[in-house]
Amino acid sequence: xxxxxxxxKNASAPEKKTLTLKSMINNEEFVVDEHVAxxxxxxxxxxxxxxxxxxxxxxxxxxxxxxxxxxYCKNHANPSASEDDLKKADAGIVAKDIYTLIDLVLAxxxxxxxxxxxxxxxxxxxxIKDLPHQDVREIFGVENDYTPEEEAAxxxxxxxxxxxxx
Amino acid sequence: xxxxxxxxxGEEEDDKKxxxxxxxxxxxSEAKVGDMENDEPERFLLGKSTGSxxxxxxxxxxxxxxxxxxxxxxxxxxxxxxxxxxxxSSGQGLMEEEIFIxxxxxxxxxxxxxxxxxxxxxxxxxxxxxxxxxTSSSDTNGYNFHLTxxxxxxxxxxxxxxxxxxxxxxxxxQKGLDSVGQRDGGGGCSVSEMQxxxxxxxxxxxxxxxxxxxxKPINLCQAAMVxxxxxxxxxxxxxxxxxxxxxxxxxxQQLVLIFFPPILxxxxxxxxxxxxxxxxxxxxxxxxxxxxxxxxx
Numbered sequence: 314x315x316x317x318x319x320x321x322k323n324a325s326a327p328e329k330k331t332l333t334l335k336s337m338i339n340n341e342e343f344v345v346d347e348h349v350a351x352x353x354x355x356x357x358x359x360x361x362x363x364x365x366x367x368x369x370x371x372x373x374x375x376x377x378x379x380x381x382x383x384x385y386c387k388n389h390a391n392p393s394a395s396e397d398d399l400k401k402a403d404a405g406i407v408a409k410d411i412y413t414l415i416d417l418v419l420a421x422x423x424x425x426x427x428x429x430x431x432x433x434x435x436x437x438x439x440x441i442k443d444l445p446h447q448d449v450r451e452i453f454g455v456e457n458d459y460t461p462e463e464e465a466a467x468x469x470x471x472x473x474x475x476x477x478x479x
Numbered sequence: 480x481x482x483x484x485x486x487x488x489g490e491e492e493d494d495k496k497x498x499x500x501x502x503x504x505x506x507x508s509e510a511k512v513g514d515m516e517n518d519e520p521e522r523f524l525l526g527k528s529t530g531s532x533x534x535x536x537x538x539x540x541x542x543x544x545x546x547x548x549x550x551x552x553x554x555x556x557x558x559x560x561x562x563x564x565x566x567x568s569s570g571q572g573l574m575e576e577e578i579f580i581x582x583x584x585x586x587x588x589x590x591x592x593x594x595x596x597x598x599x600x601x602x603x604x605x606x607x608x609x610x611x612x613x614t615s616s617s618d619t620n621g622y623n624f625h626l627t628x629x630x631x632x633x634x635x636x637x638x639x640x641x642x643x644x645x646x647x648x649x650x651x652x653q654k655g656l657d658s659v660g661q662r663d664g665g666g667g668c669s670v671s672e673m674q675x676x677x678x679x680x681x682x683x684x685x686x687x688x689x690x691x692x693x694x695k696p697i698n699l700c701q702a703a704m705v706x707x708x709x710x711x712x713x714x715x716x717x718x719x720x721x722x723x724x725x726x727x728x729x730x731x732q733q734l735v736l737i738f739f740p741p742i743l744x745x746x747x748x749x750x751x752x753x754x755x756x757x758x759x760x761x762x763x764x765x766x767x768x769x770x771x772x773x774x775x776x
Contacts, residue, residue: 438693
């Protein structure tokens, strides 16, 4: 059941209170210091209201994404980290493909981690802003619910924004 | 019957690009009606509502007198005629809500610019709207005259008339506008989306808002093409407070379109409704000066 990533923290900080986060997607478990996990407002609320057991199940977030979230939380829980370091670390975390970013932003939203939500949203915005809307629809799995007439009208409304745009 | 409403706005001279100060609509409309009844050319005095004493006031008045004279010379100018009709038939500035029919609205948009100051800042003096509900298409066509721009040394007074029914979203696409107006009512499905992790999830409205907050207006317009949810999210007023149309070919008409969906969504409830002087969220007062800087040459 327990997988590799849990060991390091258990060994290095046995005196600190730890929480185990478990992805319900692939049952991966992550043991993290409580103060790291508490950057998630969702988890903090669970702990504060005493409804968190030894293992906190995290629905809908895969182990891969949860690892990124925990990496972010660890970085930002480190009081000695400089702002520059954090920026670099954040950039590294969000240097992923758009699909990972969407999962990450949903995870950040679910766990209510404001900083991660912002950097991920920024990255997504940067990623989609130069894409044709057909590609954006595909990426986000959004259906085109405009009629051709409506689509033309929306485009005409803003045609100044489409100079040199497909 | 013609219905008019008048909204006047002024800007403090020392607050050139800042928040605009709305005139008191009630007083203003009464004053306007009074002017109309007297058939004074000064009814178009844009500067009256501001009451801000400054050196440009005299220029304003000069410019407006000129405009008034031109209106006078026009004689059969349908605008003057309708003002008179309105004044005599109603005797007051407040109209019933149902009289305003989307698609039969004419917007008369006056704007006055004072040029650019030494710091390169744009001096925007005043603007004024009139909404007209035309009862027949021939009357509407009557409004489609265009006064040539009036320019003095530093002041230029312009007038644009828009038949809102000809704008892409007026009338026929009223539903779409309504959905924009009600954009905050959407979403609320985050839980179900969260629980279905296999399927690629839509972003909820909150998340879209977060992502869009990092986009520039031009990207927002492009994002609006994706689907209706995205269009509604991209139209959120938070994103449209300050606009930069530099190096873009944008017409005054498109500019009005950007600002007016919220108005049309409310179906121009009544001339006494809150647009826009008491509606602090409305985009127009915040950025009109910036926009006009780009498009008024």
